[in-house]
Amino acid sequence: MQALRLTASWPVDNVAATVVRPDGSIDTIGDQQRRFRIASVAKTLTTWACLVAVEEGTVALDQPIGQPGCTLRHLLCHAGGYGFDGTTPIAKPERTRIYSNTGIEMAADAVATAAGMSFADYLDEAVLRPLGMTQTELNGSPAHRMWSSAADLTRFALEIRAPRLIATTTAEDAESVQFPALNGVIPGVGKYSPCPWGLGFEIRGDKQPHWTGTTNSPRTFGHFGGAGTFLWVDPAVGVACIALTDRRFDDWADEALRAWPAFSDAVLAEVA
Numbered sequence: 001m002q003a004l005r006l007t008a009s010w011p012v013d014n015v016a017a018t019v020v021r022p023d024g025s026i027d028t029i030g031d032q033q034r035r036f037r038i039a040s041v042a043k044t045l046t047t048w049a050c051l052v053a054v055e056e057g058t059v060a061l062d063q064p065i066g067q068p069g070c071t072l073r074h075l076l077c078h079a080g081g082y083g084f085d086g087t088t089p090i091a092k093p094e095r096t097r098i099y100s101n102t103g104i105e106m107a108a109d110a111v112a113t114a115a116g117m118s119f120a121d122y123l124d125e126a127v128l129r130p131l132g133m134t135q136t137e138l139n140g141s142p143a144h145r146m147w148s149s150a151a152d153l154t155r156f157a158l159e160i161r162a163p164r165l166i167a168t169t170t171a172e173d174a175e176s177v178q179f180p181a182l183n184g185v186i187p188g189v190g191k192y193s194p195c196p197w198g199l200g201f202e203i204r205g206d207k208q209p210h211w212t213g214t215t216n217s218p219r220t221f222g223h224f225g226g227a228g229t230f231l232w233v234d235p236a237v238g239v240a241c242i243a244l245t246d247r248r249f250d251d252w253a254d255e256a257l258r259a260w261p262a263f264s265d266a267v268l269a270e271v272a
Contacts, residue, residue, distance in 0.1 A: 003266035004029040010259055011252055012228065012245040016150035017263075020157055021271045022238035032151040035135055036244040039225025042138070042146035043104050045127060045156065047076050047200025049119075051166045051174060052126040053111045061173075061199075065110050069093040072110060075103040076199040077178035082106070084187070097184025097195040101143035104200075108142040130165055131155045144226070150244055153231055157240040160233050174199040175221045175235065186211075188226070188253055204232075211257060213264030226250065230260060237272035 007015045007029055016030030050072065053059045061073040066080060070093040074080040081091040082102040091098060112119040120138045128136050133155055136148040163171040177196040184195030186202065189211055196205040204212050204220040211224050212232050222232030228245035241264060249256055 001027040001029075001267075001270060003263065003270045006259070006263045006266055007243065010245065011255060012247040014246045015243065017243040018150045018154045018157075018241070019267050019271065020154065020161065020240040024158075024161075026154060028150065028154075030150065030244075032154075033135065033149050034244075035137075035147045035149050036229060036246060037225075037227040038146050038148050038153070038229045038244065039144050039227035039249075041148075041153070041223050041225040041229050041231050042142060042144055044200050044223050044231065045123065045136070045146065045148075046104055046108055046119075046142040047174065048156075048159075048165065049123045049126045050076060050107050050111050051170050051199065053115065053122070055166055055170060058114045059111055063110075066106055067093065072107055073178065073199070075100075075107040077197045078103060078184065079179050079182060079197075080106070094179055094182070097179075097182040097197060099185060099187055101141060104143040105141055127156075127165060131159055148244075150242055153242045153244070154240075157231060157233060157242060161235075161238070161240060175201055175203070175219075175233075177203055177205070188249060189257065209257060209261075211260050213261045213268055215265050215268050224249070224260075228252070228256065232264070234268070234272070237268065239268065239272055241267055 019027045062071045067089045070080040074093045080103045081089040081093045082100045083090045108119040133152040136152045138146050175198050183193040185191045192207050196203040201221040217236035220234040224230035226249045228247045228249050231242045233240045
């Protein structure tokens with residue numbers, strides 16, 4: 001695939017990228033087995049484990065967690081009123097979209113407590129082992145301390161496109177906008193009104209500028225990580241894309257916010 005060759009110009013030491021085409025065939029570049037810190041892309045895997053727990057009856061999306069009025073659903077879509085870090089609420093639930101590591105950590109803790117095991121063990125049993133993601137490891141916060149490979153995240157992208165671990169209706173809920181009127185900020189990218197978010201996945205909507213391509217559909221959902229990583233799925237055309245690098249996003253943010261959309265646009269032009 002020609003589009004994948006664009007990653008050679010990125011100012012990073014190592015990069016691995018994958019494109020899943022509409023027919024399910026896969027194109028790659030770079031070492032697909034190399035492990036990278038995926039940073040906040042971890043939130044998507046953590047959420048998937050939480051959704052498995054919901055289907056098992058271990059937890060419920062609308063059960064109370066944290067401050068009054070806050071639920072697991074609020075936490076997974078950054079509407080729980082918690083700040084980026086810290087367990088003291090800074091707003092009431094469902095007032096604004098506040099991007100929060102704490103909220104994701106609280107969601108994972110609720111699953112771990114209800115399941116009677118560490119969240120790392122639950123994630124392994126519920127998601128990683130069933131999908132054969134042997135190179136993925138949680139080592140710290142389930143919001144951002146996870147390592148994985150392009151090969152493993154491709155397995156996860158295939159699961160997102162055709163869920164086996166959760167019901168299709170549950171997956172559709174995850175990729176649907178929760179509390180659509182909320183405004184918010186995507187750290188390092190911009191402030192948006194509204195700022196659509198699903199369960200664990202950011203939804204592109206009409207955001208401009210954005211880290212996905214200008215030709216990605218508004219239905220595109222995924223996540224990028226501060227370690228210089230991203231994963232998106234565009235259900236309008238059936239394409240998934242993963243890129244992992246070893247350079248922190250903050251160290252090349254301006255370049256990344258030009259390079260990543262250009263790369264995504266090239267992918268879509270070639271395969272969609």
